[in-house]
Amino acid sequence: MTIINIGDELLLGQVVNTNSAFIGQKLALKGIKVSEIITIGDDRKEIADALSYCFEKDNFVITTGGLGPTKDDITKEVICEHFNKRLVRDAETLEWVSELLASRGMELTEINRRQADVPEGCSVLKNTLGTAPGLWIQEGENVLVALPGVPFETEKLLCDEVIPRMETFVNNGKRLIYRVLMCNGISESNLSDKLGNFEQKLPPDIKLAYLPTPGILRLRLTLHGNSEDEPLLDRHFEKLKEEVGNLAFSYEDRKMEEVVGELLKKAKKTVAVAESCTGGRISELVTSVPGSSEYYKGGVVAYNNSIKRNILSVREDNLKKHGAVSEMVVSDMALNIMELFDTDYSVSTSGIAGPGGGTDEKPVGTVWIAVATPTRLTTRLFNFGKNTGRKQIVERAANAALDMLRTEILKDFKK
C-alpha cells in the first residue's frame, strides 16, 4: 500500500500532512501496512510519474488531493490518462452536488458540475461532507483510490467507504501486528542498553523500534504475520513489559496527559498545578485533553518570587535560605496550592530552563518537582542537562511532573 499526497501547500509547509498519518494509523489497526508515502505538487508530470512509480512497487495506491473543481485540481485527469479511461458525468453525484449547494444557498455552475465527472467504470465513493467524491478504480490486479485533500472529508471517506472495501482486497493473509509501550524518564540509548539482551533474543521476524519525543519514549514491537502469531507477539510483549518495569506509563499508544487524566477521572479526584520554570506547560498539557475540566481545577504560574510568596504563601525564609529552585520551595508550592484550590492532588515545579540563570551549584536544567496527595508529599530533583535547550527542559520537566503525579495516584488506587 502506498500513498500519494498531492498539493503545493504540502511542499511549501503551509499545511502539515495529517492525512497520511491518519491513513497510516487506521490501516495499521487493520493490519495493512503503508510501505511508502510520496508527496508532490499540483503538477501533471509529477502526478503521472508518481502513479507509475507506485504501481511498479505495489498494486494498491491511495491518492489525496487535487479533486476540487479549480484549475489546479488535475488529479482526475491524470488518473484517466494513466488508466487510459475517459471522464464521464455521474448522474448520482451531480444530484448530490446540486443538493448540497442548494442547501448552502449556492448556485450550480459549470465548474461545480465538473465535480460529478469521474473515470469511466470506477466506483464512486459518496462524500457526504463535500462536493468532491472519492474514487475506487480497479484495473486487473491494481486498485487506485482517490480521496479529496480536506482532512475531515478524507478521514470520513477512508473509514466509511475505503477500509471496508480494502479489508477484503489487500490483506491476502498478511497482516502487521504490533504492540506499543510508552516510557518516561529514560533516554533512547540507555533503554537500548538495558534491552540489549531482550533484543538479541527476539525472533528475527519480530522487530523492536524506539520512537523518542522530548520526555517520552515510545517502544513498538512489530510482527508481519497472521492472527495465529498474535500469542507469540504477546509473549514477547509481556517480556518487554517486565524488562521496562515501572519506566512504562502505558501499554498502549497514549499521551501522558491522557493517562493521568483517565486515572483522575476514574478516581473522581481533582488536581491543581503550581508552576515556575514550566511556565504553564503542565496546565496546557492537562487541559489539552477534552473533558479535563472534570478533574483539573486550575493552576498558578508563579514565575516571579513575589507570586510564590504572595499567592502561594511560599515562606520567605525558604526562599532566602534555599533559593527559589529548592526542595523547600516546591514543597510549599505543592502543599499550599492544594489547600488554596481545594484539590485532592497537586504538582509543582521550580527550576532553571535557561539559557541564562544557571550557576555552578544549580546549572541550567536543574528542576525540583513536588507532588502532594492527601497524605503524602513527594519531591524529586532532576537534572535535564545544561545543553538541552529551554523548550526541551520545559517539556521534560512537564512530563516528569505528570509521571510523578501518575505514580502517586496509582499508589492510592492500589490500596
Next chain:
Amino acid sequence: MTIINIGDELLLGQVVNTNSAFIGQKLALKGIKVSEIITIGDDRKEIADALSYCFEKDNFVITTGGLGPTKDDITKEVICEHFNKRLVRDAETLEWVSELLASRGMELTEINRRQADVPEGCSVLKNTLGTAPGLWIQEGENVLVALPGVPFETEKLLCDEVIPRMETFVNNGKRLIYRVLMCNGISESNLSDKLGNFEQKLPPDIKLAYLPTPGILRLRLTLHGNSEDEPLLDRHFEKLKEEVGNLAFSYEDRKMEEVVGELLKKAKKTVAVAESCTGGRISELVTSVPGSSEYYKGGVVAYNNSIKRNILSVREDNLKKHGAVSEMVVSDMALNIMELFDTDYSVSTSGIAGPGGGTDEKPVGTVWIAVATPTRLTTRLFNFGKNTGRKQIVERAANAALDMLRTEILKDFKK
C-alpha cells in the same frame, strides 16, 4: 530539492510528519522549492531505493530520521553504501557526545560512541540539542544532508547549519531578496481579497506569498535579483505595510510572543495572565521567550469556576447572570489579577474550546478576551468557528489575546 523522511512511525501514523512542513516552510522563505517528499520505513532497501530515485531527479536531498544509536537506525550505513564511503569515528563529535552525556549524569557506552561515526569526508553538523549529528555530504554536483528525526533537533540544525550552507550552494550568484510581514486576526482568503488590487499592480518579478499557521498569517514579498533591486522591493513593501495597516504585528519574521515581550521589556512594564479556556497556553507562549522573567510575573489558570471566584474574585453575580464565558467575567479576571499580581498590564480569556460545552447562544469557538492597562479595560468577543477543533481554538485565542495586549501597550507607548 527533495526530502526523504525515514521512520516506521510515520508510515504507521503514530507520528505526524511535521519535519517536512517545517523544512518546506523555511526553505520557501529562502526561495528554495521542495519538489517532492518521500516517506519510507526503517528499511535498508527502501532507503537505498529512495536515495537513488531522488538523486536521479535532483541534486539536493535532505533525509530525516534513522540517525540514532539503536539497531533500527540504519540511515548512516545506507548513505555510506550509496556514496561508497566508509564510516569513521569523528573525534569532535565523540567529545561532544561524552560531554553531553556527562552533563546528564549518564555513562558513555559503546552504543553512544557510535553516534560519532560519520561517512568519511563529510561535514559534520553539530547537534547542540542531542547526540546524533547532522551530516552534509557533497559528491560532485550532488549534496545529501542527513538530519535526525526528532523535530526540535531537525529544526535547529536546519536553521543554524543547513540553510546558511544551502544559500551559497543552491542559489549560484542568484539572490533571493525578501521581506516578511506578520499578521493576526484575518484569514488568508479575506486578506487576499483586500490585497487584490495591490497584487495586480506588482511588477511581474515581485511575488507575494501567503504562509498561514493557526492564528498567524505570514506575508512574503520576494524578488530574484541583486542588491540594486533592494530599493524597488522596499518601495513595494512600504505599500504592502500601508495596505495591511494594523493587522500587522511585525515587519520581520518574528513570533507574537517575542514582539510582545520586547515591547514590555523596552517599556519596563510587567504583565500577568488569567486564563480559562486557553488553559495555560498564553503563559506558556510568553515564558517560551528567554528572559521573559523580566516582564512576566505569573498567571492563574482558572479552569473551574470556584478558582475564578475564590482566587480571582470574579463576582458570583456576574458568573450567575452572564455565565463564565462573558464580558463581565473576563473583565473581573483581568482587573483582579492585575491588582493581585501587582502588574502594569494583564490579559484574560474565557471561552468554549470544545468539543463539548457549546450551546446555540454560545457555540464552541466563542471566546471573550480582556486586556487591562493602568488606565483602560478593553474587551472583545471572538468566534473562532465551531468546527475549528480544540487545539486550534486555543491557539487562535492565545494569539488574539497577545495581539490585543500588544495593541494596548503600543497606545501607551505612543503617548
